[in-house]
Amino acid sequence: MGRPRHVQPPPSRLPAWAAPKNLSNLSFLIPIATAIAYQHPVPLAIVAASGVVSTIYHVSEETVLHDTDYVCAYAVVGMNTALCVASGFADPLDWLGLVLIVLSLRLLWAPDELYFTHHAYWHVVSSVATALFIAHWHEALDPYAGRPARAVLDDVLPAALAEYTALLL
8 A cells, every 4th residue: 555645635715724634633632632631641742743743734735744744643543553452452442443543544545536535534533543542541551540431532531621721721
């Protein structure tokens, strides 16, 4: 399959920042908030770097950043794979995570004519997978934490997003 090459976007009447592949970068806030909530700095650094590089690359369309964007994308997929394996496949969420990893790779390797749509979906799928993996990995590291991975969707994620928003304001 190989690494996709840089593809020029089709003409659009939308400003560059409003294109779906750029707005979908906001989904990186989900795993960032989860990593902040669970206090895991390494996943936070990887996801934040990937989100920043991706946003700059997709808004500016600087071809120089193309390879850096893919290195960051593969770093996120690699981290997700490592977190999935580290959690031991003891929970159905691990198998869901494995499906999300395969799906994210398929979206990342989209054919040129589907690149812009599939890459936007990749941002969202990999962000949700990363948030689940960070929470599930936290549970595996500290089984007495009392906050299972499913709690991310119920209470931890909304609280973390509220805290993160308060920090920005």
